[in-house]
Amino acid sequence: MSSLPDWRQVRARAREVRAALGLGPELVIAGQVVAAAVAAAGLTVIPVGSDDPLLRGARAALFPDDRFVVVDDDLPETAQPFAIAHELGHHFLHAEAFRCVSGAVDEGPVTARVPVGAGRVEAYNPRQRRETEANVFAAELLAPGPLLRDRFVAGDRLATLRSLLGGSEAALLHQLAASLLVPPEPVPARARPAGATPPAAELPALDPSQDAVARVPSGPLLVTAGPGTGKTRTLVGRVRYLLESGVAPERILALTFSNKAARELRERITAVAPERAHAIVASTFHAFCLDLLRRHAHRAKLPADLRLIDPVDAALLLERHCAELHLVHYTNLYDPALYFDGLLRAISRAKDELVDAAGYAALAAEMARAATTDAERLAAVKAEEVARVYGCYERLLERYGRLDFGDLLFKSVALLRADAEVRAEVRASYEHVLVDEYQDVNHASSVLLRLFAGDGRGLWVVGDVRQSIYRFRGASPANVQRFGQDFPGARRADLEVNYRSVAPLVELVGAVAARLDPAATTGSPTWLPHRAQAAAPPIHGLIAADGEAEVNALARLVAEYQAVGHAYSDQAILCRTNGQAAAIAAGLEQRGIPVAYLGNLFDRPEVKDLLAIVSLTAEPDGAALVRVATLLDHRIEPDDVRAILAAARAAGLAFPAALVAAAGFSDVSPAGREAAVALGDRLTALAHGRDAWQLLARYLFADGTYVATLLADSSPGAQLALLAVGQLLLLAAELAAQPLPEGAEPKRTFLQYVRELMATQDVRLQLPAHADAFDAVRVMTVHASKGLEFPVVYVPNLATSRFPPGRQHDPAPLPHGLRSDDLPASEQTEEACLFFVAASRARDVLVFSRAERYGQTRRAPSPLWELVEEVLARAGLRTTLVSEAVPADTDKPTRRSREADAPAPRPPDAGAPRPELSLREVERYLECPRRYYYRFVLELPERPEELAYKQLHDCVRATATWLAGQIDGPGGRPGWGDVAAAFDATWRRSGPVGHSHEGLYRAGAEDLLRGLWTRLHEAPTGQPWHERLVVDLPDCRISVRFDRALVESNTIRLARYRTGKPRPEHRREPRLALYREAARQHAPGAEVDVRIHYLADGSEVAATTRSERELLDRLNDAVRRSQAGEFPPQPQDRTLCATCPYAFICPA
Incomplete structure (x- = not known):
């Protein structure tokens, strides 16, 4: 289950x-360790x-031949031991001569990369692998991890260490x-139960x-490997056969789909050929292309210092x-960047x-020519807009000298197609060339393969x-069907034995395979x-x-x-979606299952704790104090906060200076003032002149009890918490190494x-290589389980809209004809x-x-349940009904204890007057x-975008x-110039003047008002009614302000203006029911007409009268x-949590 190297x-x-x-x-002092190791190796150090x-x-x-190490004497004295220890790593690990180049010595977090930024592309060429090994060796030689852990647990901190x-x-x-x-790295793994068959990998x-397939003299060969048939073992066997046949290891290239698969392949090859594995390139397609483009940047017409941009930086x-994008259908005034992720996925x-x-524009134009319905015409117009964004995005990448991940394959194919010399090289x-997981290869990868194979x-x-x-992210199983066309004379072969499962499960898997869409299978399997x-x-x-x-x-079955x-x-629960996995994991924890x-x-x-620490030092509003004050090291009561x-x-x-100033806040308790000042002093000292990684690393390791508390807890929950902290640090270190935009503050x-x-x-979250040390039930998505196996597996939620889930909205669907995959990519098949x-x-x-x-x-x-019942019936079994709904122990703590950041609920005051609140x-x-x-x-501020x-x-x-x-008064209907002048005055007084998106906001606002002005000129008028009313409800009073209220004969017409696009749920919002109730209370007997007016397109809909009392x-x-x-923390829509201005501090 390992995800980390x-x-x-x-x-x-x-x-x-x-x-x-x-x-x-x-x-021991680093210099003394290095001196002793250099002497033992018989080397001399020459500055x-x-x-x-x-x-x-x-x-x-x-x-090595001359028995010396040269070291840069201009390096700081504290950095020289690591540089020398790196070269000692080459001496003790690598038999062959090896010369380091610029950037080889790296004191940073070389043992793992987070899957964002350049960390999404891990290159496994021999040079990079050996340099990384030497860095890991140097770090461990100078400061052994077990010794550091022991000293830290004993109370030593950064300064002492x-x-x-x-x-x-x-x-x-x-x-x-x-x-x-x-x-901690475990002692040797526990023994496997007697009689158990080892996993296929062993x-x-x-x-x-x-x-037979490992020893085939030549290709092209496509090996069909069903689950549990030893696919990777066979691929490694192929490598061993090639090496035994005299093929030079550097002439072997192994490509696969994911970083994880590439790492595992490298480790397996190393196990069978430790002396020669270092020379074999085992890589993902993307990493291979990155290396190709860097080596041939000039010929590919790319900058020499080729830099990648990840999806987050691309969206930013x-x-x-x-303003350069000129968006129409993909604009959103509430969040101008709302559609960027979808647009970038389409690109x-x-x-x-x-x-x-x-080419994208041409496909969109063809859609427009073929369109016969309004829906088809709209889809074509939106595709044309995506094409315009695509072109603008490419110009921006060129302007800033960046490539995105899609460019790695795209430009590598272009280079190999255009440059015969590079192709021949x-x-x-x-x-x-060996390729793993061929069904997951996309079209660009298959073309690349044809070019150099x-x-x-x-x-x-x-x-x-x-x-x-x-398939949802580009995998094209059609490559498997077309293998013979792409490589004439190709042969196919099958792996025949399933080593993973007991016989009834092998039969079940075969039955499922036989039921798959015939166009997506290679015949009925008989493993x-x-x-x-069993x-x-x-x-x-x-x-x-x-x-x-x-x-x-x-939970009961897991315990049994x-x-x-x-x-x-040994047990895993495989869910269709992350949301289902999170819910089941929480439910199991509440029932005492690790x-x-x-x-x-x-x-x-x-992670939220630590993000709040960074926020409290970098964002002056101090909102993060709400969470930081709940931490054991900084306990401040909610009233004092x-x-x-x-x-x-x-x-x-501004914070954190306000914390120090709290010494003079009379409304704060003495204990609160003391804690606030101590926190302010600590954060000010830690944060001054440092980026987020430096701040967090010193916060965790220089003093305090945060890490020590987790280290003292051996539960799986605490171990996962440590991993989460470590991966946030990796992300901070990754970003700290990137150049900052001009004038930017690093923590912000x-x-x-x-x-x-x-x-x-x-x-x-990613697990380390020794993840089996966690004796806890694995809960994950089916996608994440690919390549894994477990003795006991549970597949829950086999109901409609659960597995398969409901259809997800795609904001930027691909134009017709873009996919090269000619197989039916139906959702049912996937x-x-x-x-x-x-x-x-x-x-x-x-x-x-x-x-x-x-x-x-x-x-x-679920439609898949029919297959479950069929298999059970064939085995003479039936489904079991579980009728009782046993409640979970929701009070059971699932993580280390922490105080709440909000006060406890209080009983109502029977003598208090009914409260009055605004509807907003x-x-x-x-x-x-x-x-x-x-x-x-708490009156915490909202983020600038929400305020704007x-x-x-x-x-x-x-x-x-x-x-x-x-319009409704005696002055008559104003012209557009009058409206524009009134708006301009309001904007100057109250608008987001100076905001980076001011032009976009203002243009959008003017479009809405022009549409409203046109519409009101055409609409009938009436007598103005109340602009604002208070509505009496059983336990409260709510003040409501109408966007427009008219009396026409015996009818009160109330309007609700919306700036977005029409949605069915808008007709059922509580506000509209309150509009109608206001009219009933203040004009009994009158007819009431409540409508929603959409300013963007001029449409209107009547509010529903159903469920008004509810x-x-x-x-x-x-x-x-x-x-x-x-x-x-119970949001109506959990998808909005990620964009909430209080996401860092909320316990949700």
Whole structure:
């Protein structure tokens, strides 16, 4: 289940060297360690100037034949030991001579990369691999991780450790992170139960079907490898055969789909050919292309310092140049960047299909020519807009000298097509090309392969079209069907034996495969089971009364299997979506089951804690104090937090300086003042002149108890918390190494990046190589389970709209004709492939389950459930009904204890007058009670974008009210010039003047008002009614302001203006029910006509009269709960959490 690289052998070798030097279990000054190791190696260190030709731009260089190391004498004295230790790494790890180049010595977090930024592309060419190994060796040689952990747990912190070690602070901080923020490396793994068959990866010899394809003299060959048939073992066997046949290792290229697969392939090759594996290039397609373009940048007409831009930076780039995009259908005044992620995905998919901006525009034009309905014409116009954005985006990339990830393949194909010399060089470099997971290769990758694999004589690919589950991001299983066309004379072969599953499960997997769309299969599989028939029924089907009962049944089964010998870590629950996985993980935790759930990194409480620390030092509003004050090191009572924020706001003081000034805040308790000053002093000292990585690393390791508290807890939850902290540090270090925009403050830039990342990407927590140390149930999506296997597997939620899930809206669908894949890419086929992957992960036991009701909604069985029942019937089994809905222990803590940041609810005051609130406040409470608390109780500011939209909205509303008053009053209908003048005055007074998107906001506002002006000129008039009224409800009074209110005969016409696009749910919003109730209370007996007017397109719809009492009760209940102090983090729409201005501090 590992997602991170495994460097344990390198670290162990460094500790062996220390032991051989007689350096016991004590920390030793870095210079002394290096001196001893240099002497033991029989080397001499020669200091030289940084411009010495022996260095060739590097910090140090090893000359093994001449037995010396040169080191840059201009380096700081603290940095020289690491540079020399890096060269010692080459000496002790790498038998062949090796010369370092510029950038090779890296004190940074070299052991792992987060999957954002350049970290999404990991290159596994031999040089980079050896340089990384030498860096890992150097860090461990100078500061062994186990010793650092022991000293830290004993109470030593950064200053003490540095005095014991010497060396640079940066290197020590990175090694502390690498040593403390991961679980300790385990003792040898627990024994496997007697009689159990080892996983396929551990089986030694190849079977006849594997051996036949591994030893094929030449290609092109396509190997179809079903689940559990030893695909990777066969590929490694192919490598071993080639090496034994005399093929030079540097002439072998192995390509695969993901960074994880490339790492695992490299590790497996190293295990069978340790002396020669370093020379084999094992890489992803993207990393291979990055290396190709860097080596041939001039010929590809690219900058020499080729730099990648990730999707987050790409979205920020578009946002900075929003005015140049001239958006119409993809504009949103509330959030101008709302559609950028969807637009960039469409552009990326176009590049996967080798379609440039002009080609995209041509496809959109063809859509327009063929359109016969309004919907088709609108789709064509939107596609044309995407094409314009594509062209503008490409010009921006060229202007700033950047490439995105799609460009890596796109421009590599262009280079190889255009430059015969480069193409010939690549073909000559690699005699044999091996490709793993061929069904996941996209169109651009397949074209690239044809360009440098030539006639395919050295081409050997392996895959299984039934496991094609990445079509949504460009994978083209048609490559499997077209293999014979792409490479004439190609042969196919099958791996025949399933080593993973017991015989009944192999039969089930075969039945699922046979039911897949015939166009997506390669015939009915007949895998031979290697394992014997199971003693007990290995397949179960559960039907629960509701979702809670389903989770309860899963928890009981997990406990039962654990009691009979299947450890928690032997069991996995595979869900269709991340949301389902999060809900099940939480439910299991509440029932006492230890869970390892690799959720979104930014949903983790410890990550929010640390983001709040950065925010409190970098963002002057101090909102983050609400969360920081709940941490054990900085405990400040909620009443004091509110008083500090109010006093700072009144005095105009910025944070963190306001914390120090709290010494003089009279409304704060003595204990609160003392804690605030201590926190302010600490953060000021930590943050001054430092970026986010430096701040966080020192916060965690220089003093305080945050890390120590987690280290003292051996539970899986605490171990996952440490991993989350470590990966946030990796992200901070990655971004700290990037150049800052001119004039940018590094910590604020980091927070801006994280906010954009939260809004557009799903960054998953990653596990270390020794993840099996967690004895906890694995909960993950089916996509994440690809390539894994578990003794016991559960596949829940097999109900309609759950598995398969409901259709997701695509804001920028691809134009017709863009996909080269001519196979039917139906959603049903992909869902069946996902079901196939899920079912085939099980070794011993497979449990399917569904509920008849989720929440308040009844759900019919999934179409896939029919197959479950068919398989059970064939085995003489039936589904089991689980009728009881047992409640979870929702009070059971699932993480370390923390105080609430909001006061506890209070009983109502029977003698108090009914409260009166504005409708705007009540609507905010309905949207999310906790957000209401932050905004209206604590009066925390909103983010600039929200404030700007509110200002725009208020300017439009004020001008619209003025316009309606003019038309409905004695002055008559004003001309557009009068309206424009009134709007201009309002904008100058109250608009977002000076905002980066002011031009966009103003143009949008003027368009809305012009449409309203035109419409009101044509609309009938009446007598003006009330502009504002107060409505009496049972427990409160709510003031409501109408956008327009007229009396016409005995009818009151009330208008609600909206700036967005029409949606069905708009007709049922509580505001409209309150409009109607206001008319009833203040004009009894009158007819009431409530309508929504959409300013963007001039349309209008009547409000529904259904469920009005229920809607009014919701408003009344919201006020009652807010007055009682109930502010739970329960948003109506959880998709908005990522863009909430209070995301860093909210416990949701």
